[in-house]
Amino acid sequence: MRNNSLNVAFLSRFVSLTSMLQSKLFTKTSRQAPADEVSVNAKLLTQAGFIHKELSGVYSYLPLGLRVFRKIENIIREEMDAIGGQEITMTALQEKETWEPTNQWDDKQVDVWFKTKLKNDTQLGLAVTHEAPITKLMKSFIQSYRDLPKFVYQFQTKFRNEARAKSGIMRCREFEMKDLYSFCKNEQEHNEFYERSKVAYKNIFDRVGLGKLTYLTFASGGMFSKFSHEFQTVTEAGEDTIYVNKKHNIAINKEVFTEDVKKDLGLGDDYEEAKAVEVGNIFTLGTRFSEALGLAYQTESGDTKQVFMGSYGIGPGRVMGTVVEVYHDASGILWPMSIAPFQVHVLALGTDKAVADAAHKLYANLERAGIEVLFDDRDEMSGVKLKDADLLGLPYRAVLSSKTSSQIELKLRNEKETRLVSESELLNTVSVQKKLDTA
Amino acid sequence: MRNNSLNVAFLSRFVSLTSMLQSKLFTKTSRQAPADEVSVNAKLLTQAGFIHKELSGVYSYLPLGLRVFRKIENIIREEMDAIGGQEITMTALQEKETWEPTNQWDDKQVDVWFKTKLKNDTQLGLAVTHEAPITKLMKSFIQSYRDLPKFVYQFQTKFRNEARAKSGIMRCREFEMKDLYSFCKNEQEHNEFYERSKVAYKNIFDRVGLGKLTYLTFASGGMFSKFSHEFQTVTEAGEDTIYVNKKHNIAINKEVFTEDVKKDLGLGDDYEEAKAVEVGNIFTLGTRFSEALGLAYQTESGDTKQVFMGSYGIGPGRVMGTVVEVYHDASGILWPMSIAPFQVHVLALGTDKAVADAAHKLYANLERAGIEVLFDDRDEMSGVKLKDADLLGLPYRAVLSSKTSSQIELKLRNEKETRLVSESELLNTVSVQKKLDTA
Numbered sequence: 001m002r003n004n005s006l007n008v009a010f011l012s013r014f015v016s017l018t019s020m021l022q023s024k025l026f027t028k029t030s031r032q033a034p035a036d037e038v039s040v041n042a043k044l045l046t047q048a049g050f051i052h053k054e055l056s057g058v059y060s061y062l063p064l065g066l067r068v069f070r071k072i073e074n075i076i077r078e079e080m081d082a083i084g085g086q087e088i089t090m091t092a093l094q095e096k097e098t099w100e101p102t103n104q105w106d107d108k109q110v111d112v113w114f115k116t117k118l119k120n121d122t123q124l125g126l127a128v129t130h131e132a133p134i135t136k137l138m139k140s141f142i143q144s145y146r147d148l149p150k151f152v153y154q155f156q157t158k159f160r161n162e163a164r165a166k167s168g169i170m171r172c173r174e175f176e177m178k179d180l181y182s183f184c185k186n187e188q189e190h191n192e193f194y195e196r197s198k199v200a201y202k203n204i205f206d207r208v209g210l211g212k213l214t215y216l217t218f219a220s221g222g223m224f225s226k227f228s229h230e231f232q233t234v235t236e237a238g239e240d241t242i243y244v245n246k247k248h249n250i251a252i253n254k255e256v257f258t259e260d261v262k263k264d265l266g267l268g269d270d271y272e273e274a275k276a277v278e279v280g281n282i283f284t285l286g287t288r289f290s291e292a293l294g295l296a297y298q299t300e301s302g303d304t305k306q307v308f309m310g311s312y313g314i315g316p317g318r319v320m321g322t323v324v325e326v327y328h329d330a331s332g333i334l335w336p337m338s339i340a341p342f343q344v345h346v347l348a349l350g351t352d353k354a355v356a357d358a359a360h361k362l363y364a365n366l367e368r369a370g371i372e373v374l375f376d377d378r379d380e381m382s383g384v385k386l387k388d389a390d391l392l393g394l395p396y397r398a399v400l401s402s403k404t405s406s407q408i409e410l411k412l413r414n415e416k417e418t419r420l421v422s423e424s425e426l427l428n429t430v431s432v433q434k435k436l437d438t439a
Numbered sequence: 440m441r442n443n444s445l446n447v448a449f450l451s452r453f454v455s456l457t458s459m460l461q462s463k464l465f466t467k468t469s470r471q472a473p474a475d476e477v478s479v480n481a482k483l484l485t486q487a488g489f490i491h492k493e494l495s496g497v498y499s500y501l502p503l504g505l506r507v508f509r510k511i512e513n514i515i516r517e518e519m520d521a522i523g524g525q526e527i528t529m530t531a532l533q534e535k536e537t538w539e540p541t542n543q544w545d546d547k548q549v550d551v552w553f554k555t556k557l558k559n560d561t562q563l564g565l566a567v568t569h570e571a572p573i574t575k576l577m578k579s580f581i582q583s584y585r586d587l588p589k590f591v592y593q594f595q596t597k598f599r600n601e602a603r604a605k606s607g608i609m610r611c612r613e614f615e616m617k618d619l620y621s622f623c624k625n626e627q628e629h630n631e632f633y634e635r636s637k638v639a640y641k642n643i644f645d646r647v648g649l650g651k652l653t654y655l656t657f658a659s660g661g662m663f664s665k666f667s668h669e670f671q672t673v674t675e676a677g678e679d680t681i682y683v684n685k686k687h688n689i690a691i692n693k694e695v696f697t698e699d700v701k702k703d704l705g706l707g708d709d710y711e712e713a714k715a716v717e718v719g720n721i722f723t724l725g726t727r728f729s730e731a732l733g734l735a736y737q738t739e740s741g742d743t744k745q746v747f748m749g750s751y752g753i754g755p756g757r758v759m760g761t762v763v764e765v766y767h768d769a770s771g772i773l774w775p776m777s778i779a780p781f782q783v784h785v786l787a788l789g790t791d792k793a794v795a796d797a798a799h800k801l802y803a804n805l806e807r808a809g810i811e812v813l814f815d816d817r818d819e820m821s822g823v824k825l826k827d828a829d830l831l832g833l834p835y836r837a838v839l840s841s842k843t844s845s846q847i848e849l850k851l852r853n854e855k856e857t858r859l860v861s862e863s864e865l866l867n868t869v870s871v872q873k874k875l876d877t878a
Contacts, residue, residue, distance in 0.1 A: 061527060
């Protein structure tokens with residue numbers, strides 16, 4: 001926890017308090033992956049009952065999936081609060097008038113609009129992003145240099161009319177995005193925040209388990225900056241091509257990978273090509289929106305000046321999909337501890353009543369210790385339970401059977417070996433790991 | 440807290456941990472209420488900087504408003520979890536095929552659709568409700584009597600193309616709704632859950648402060664039940680007319696207020712007419728959706744039977760708007776403790792540095808005690824601060840000035856009198872009230 005509470009406007013968080021009996025869960029795993037999905041993330045998440053496809057590129061999140069999603073959201077929220085972000089929620093429905101000044105209403109300019117209309121035939125659009133609406137909103141609250149800087153973010157549903165959608169939850173037609181917007185007096189104040197946002201983003205990717213594979217990547221900028229910056233996670237499932245400089249821990253997007261740029265950055269010539277997913281991006285907007293929509297402030301000396309803006313995006317669903325692409329094997333998902341739906345999966349194998357009783361007791365004790373636990377208390381064959389445990393991918397599997405006697409057979413999802421432990425050893429192991437993971 | 444954790448599928452909650460300096464908040468109050476609003480809730484919430492109008496019937500929630508909204512959400516979530524609800528989130532974008540079997544796609548049948556389309560001209564609708572999509576979804580998970588009953592809910596954005604929208608956040612074109620759907624083996628199992636849902640709803644309205652004004656109200660039913668039930672809060676701002684029987688603490692909606700129905704209910708003839716807002720409703724769907732969309736299960740004896748369904752709605756935004764309609768005076772809002780954006784408003788009046796220092800210390804101590812506190816540390820005149828405090832409406836106002844010496848002038852928003860207290864008295868008073876309120 002790195003929250004400086006005096007600067008933190010609004011820290012709210014989901015805390016998943018309880019554990020759960022698998023027999024009560026309404027979702028089930030499927031024997032086979034869905035035939036109509038191409039991407040690994042959609043195949044595994046659907047088969048495991050984490051998500052449900054409504055139509056191509058449009059997914060519902062079911063209880064286990066929503067738990068993962070909320071944990072990712074919460075990590076992002078904490079990091080945004082830590083750099084002074086104030087949380088709001090804006091709306092999907094938007095008026096033409098908001099988008100015309102920046103030339104973004106025409107379908108030829110922005111080609112992923114979903115449009116609709118009111119009963120009186122007034123056209124509306126479903127927001128693909130919120131730079132323009134928030135600039136308009138901030139006009140009510142920014143008048144003077146004393147009102148700046150301000151940092152405002154939301155978790156909100158975006159709609160994008162993608163021609164194709166076959167990357168599962170990594171590229172959707174309807175998806176939640178965390179978008180933060182910064183409002184500064186000038187470029188220097190903006191740059192200071194921009195650097196802080198890089199640290200916050202690095203923290204987020206570290207905390208969700210993608211840190212080592214995710215590179216700060218130079219990408220094309222706009223009118224107000226030579227570059228924007230993407231956070232690209234290396235995986236074969238990626239749609240982007242980047243060039244990674246491992247020594248300096250940065251990358252360059254193919255779109256700007258030129259000799260000029262390489263010389264500019266001056267980090268040598270040691271770049272490796274890789275496929276990657278853009279899991280976040282930060283962008284200097286400058287005064288493009290504030291000029292077009294009239295967001296100005298009075299300086300200390302009484303002049304009028306345009307507000308200098310930036311935008312900072314990250315999609316929790318895309319992060320979740322990328323985690324699955326990176327952390328899976330032939331049997332299922334391997335969730336990092338920090339975002340796993342539960343930390344421990346307790347399995348009671350066989351029909352022995354003493355085993356079932358011991359498992360119920362273990363379940364209750366883990367829960368009491370504040371450990372999130374899913375208990376497979378179903379009336380199923382051992383083989384089915386073990387297979388489902390691999391598919392669901394919780395970090396710790398704790399098996400009780402007549403063979404284990406009073407001990408517990410503990411296995412980490414990402415290791416092959418099992419070992420027999422006592423209940424107190426199990427509690428201790430999980431608690432220590434949990435602390436490390438949420439530090 | 441009434442959670443039975445063994446039955447609770449998924450308890451997650453927002454906890455607002457921190458307090459805040461008012462000088463950092465990006466929103467400001469306005470001198471006047473907005474001229475383009477008719478309803479009291481939209482006037483006050485906009486003037487106080489809790490919400491922002493995007494277009495008629497479409498509102499963004501700003502930091503203080505979002506805090507209230509999330510607290511209401513969280514109360515609802517806890518009560519839904521307590522009766523065995525499992526949380527998911529479905530999507531706004533929906534296909535025609537989902538709605539045709541129940542005859543709900545045609546604009547003549549459902550007249551509040553927002554429609555849009557994919558690039559290949561496939562028509563889509565923005566879900567006005569989710570009975571049909573969830574029935575389709577549950578076909579993947581319900582096959583046998585062993586899979587029943589199940590209770591599934593979400594907090595999700597609905598879109599309704601209302602012809603007029605002038606009730607502020609009480610009736611919106613885009614709004615979040617908690618909708619729970621129940622899936623039971625038969626009518627008897629359904630009725631048991633239906634009764635439990637009444638208790639959960641009663642708890643919700645009690646906890647948000649509307650309990651005493653909110654009546655379980657008989658309203659028109661459907662094919663499968665003579666009545667549905669609404670929860671109606673009595674206020675002049677209401678669009679509905681109900682007949683209240685105070686002795687039995689129930690009401691009858693005007694639409695079914697007939698001699699026959701009165702005789703049916705057998706509660707005498709003592710009814711008073713009142714204006715009211717429908718803050719929640721529960722409805723027996725029977726097999727309308729399961730028949731049309733093919734959601735059936737195998738009974739214990741091997742027969743095939745349709746699943747018996749119900750739906751249970753409540754809009755956190757409408758609840759919030761209703762609270763403002765009910766709890767306000769000429770100077771502003773009076774938030775109930777349980778959903779106030781912060782519990783205590785600390786005001787430092789005057790320019791005395793010793794007062795400012797004492798206020799900062801009090802702020803830190805309240806925060807440390809786990810009390811949510813907004814501290815007006817702005818460089819503003821006393822009159823402005825006092826006026827804003829009334830407008831924002833936090834339950835406790837704690838004023839420090841050179842007049843109060845080492846004491847604190849404490850005032851409840853809903854009382855006229857102030858009294859001088861010590862810091863420990865203040866801490867004690869607020870903590871006790873907080874405990875009572877969240878018990």
